[in-house]
Amino acid sequence: MKLSIVTTLYKSSQFIDEFYSRVSKEAQKITNDYEIIFVDDGSPDDSLQKAVALHEKDTKVKVIELSRNFGHHKAIMTGLSHAKGGFVFLIDSDLEEEPELLAQFWEELQKGKDLDVLYGVQESRKGGWFEKWSGGLFWRVFNKLAHIKISENPLTVRLMNKNYVTNLIRFKEKELFLAGIFELVGFEQKAFPISKSSKNSTTYNIIQKIKLLNNAVVSFSSFPLYLSFYLGVTISSFSLIYGIYLVVNKLFFGMVSSGWTSLMVSIWFLCGVLFLTIGILGLYISKIFQEVKNRPIIEKKIYRKNNNE
Numbered sequence: 001m002k003l004s005i006v007t008t009l010y011k012s013s014q015f016i017d018e019f020y021s022r023v024s025k026e027a028q029k030i031t032n033d034y035e036i037i038f039v040d041d042g043s044p045d046d047s048l049q050k051a052v053a054l055h056e057k058d059t060k061v062k063v064i065e066l067s068r069n070f071g072h073h074k075a076i077m078t079g080l081s082h083a084k085g086g087f088v089f090l091i092d093s094d095l096e097e098e099p100e101l102l103a104q105f106w107e108e109l110q111k112g113k114d115l116d117v118l119y120g121v122q123e124s125r126k127g128g129w130f131e132k133w134s135g136g137l138f139w140r141v142f143n144k145l146a147h148i149k150i151s152e153n154p155l156t157v158r159l160m161n162k163n164y165v166t167n168l169i170r171f172k173e174k175e176l177f178l179a180g181i182f183e184l185v186g187f188e189q190k191a192f193p194i195s196k197s198s199k200n201s202t203t204y205n206i207i208q209k210i211k212l213l214n215n216a217v218v219s220f221s222s223f224p225l226y227l228s229f230y231l232g233v234t235i236s237s238f239s240l241i242y243g244i245y246l247v248v249n250k251l252f253f254g255m256v257s258s259g260w261t262s263l264m265v266s267i268w269f270l271c272g273v274l275f276l277t278i279g280i281l282g283l284y285i286s287k288i289f290q291e292v293k294n295r296p297i298i299e300k301k302i303y304r305k306n307n308n309e
Contacts, residue, residue, distance in 0.1 A: 003027060003034040004085030005102070007093040008075040009047040015095050016050045020061070023091070023099035030106055037062045038093070039079040042069030073176040076156070081169045088165045090158050097157040101194065105159040108192060116187035119158035120194045121151050142216055148183050151191045158182070177216040184220075228278050235271055 005023055009016070020036065027034040038051040040063065048065055055061040064078060080088060087109075089102050097120065109118045142150065160168070164187050171181050183189070 001033055001035060001084045002031040002086050004083035004088045005034065005036045006039070006076070006079035006083055006088060006090050007037070008039045008041050008072060008079065009051060009093060010041045010043045010069070010072070010075075011045055012043060012047045012093045013045040013050055015093055016047060016054070019093045019095060019099060020054050023102060024058075024060075026099055026102040029103055035060050035062055035083075035085065037064065037079045037082055039064045039066065039075045041066055041072065041075035071176075073178045076178060077169060077171075077176065080165055083165060086162050088160050088162070090156060090160070092156045097155060097194070101157055102159070105157075105192065108190075109159050112188070112190060114188050115190055116164045117158060117160045117182075117189040118192050119182070119189060120155035121191045122153040122155060123193045123195055142220070148180060148220060150179055150183050154179050154182070154191075155194070157194070163187075173219070177219045180216060180220045232274070232278065239271075 005027060007019070007023075012019075016038075023036065027036070036058075038054075038061065040048040040051060048063070051061070051063045055063050062082065064082060066075060066078065070078075076090065080090070087106075089105065091097050091099065091101070101120065105118050109115055112118075140152075164185060167187075168181065168185050171184075173181070
């Protein structure tokens, strides 16, 4: 199979028919050997029924029904794991990312000799000033803390070759932050700036966005663990220096500090020791954190002189 198109469904009923019609038309410009995979992420509307109806009239349509709502990123990985095409086009079904991008992405990807992935980025963020400001802040903070760098405002839409997708689905993390995983896989990737239209209200509320930020930082940065260690060292050092200063004043200059001062030094010193102890534990937890994720080592290509080597 030459091409797989993967999309997820959640409150997508009003978009499915138009999405199917438009993306099928674009796929047929490239090849007749394609499939369209709909992943129903426990949608509460009739998205599943509409997708199944399309499957019944078109054998190129495949529908995967999840048992409940697992989340956008997990639904995407499920769809990608079922894709059989030599190239995989991932896109949301809400039409905010135009299905016609498939033809543009295909043409652009063919131009790049060694290009493995072409992905969309927003030319400018949609929404009000707060959404734009907070979105930009999110990516700046993430790129400062994480050990990988991601283009600001990446979108779901992307065209990937089979080798990349095969390695992508080797990541078995339970808590997924796909923007980071997409970058972590490596290979030759190129950003493609596009304008994203707004046809539907977001299904991410403020609580979900905060959870996403928390998951993103925790999944790709050990900085918070190291911060507690360095904070403990700093507090302990300052309190120890000040304690020595008080003792020297007492022994050599007869200057006696008030009970409140000595009490505060003791408290600060103990706090520093506690932070230091927690920080040391954090360093070990950081190592465990890196190991238990069991992220794969990606082999992009193996060069052999002949098949026997």
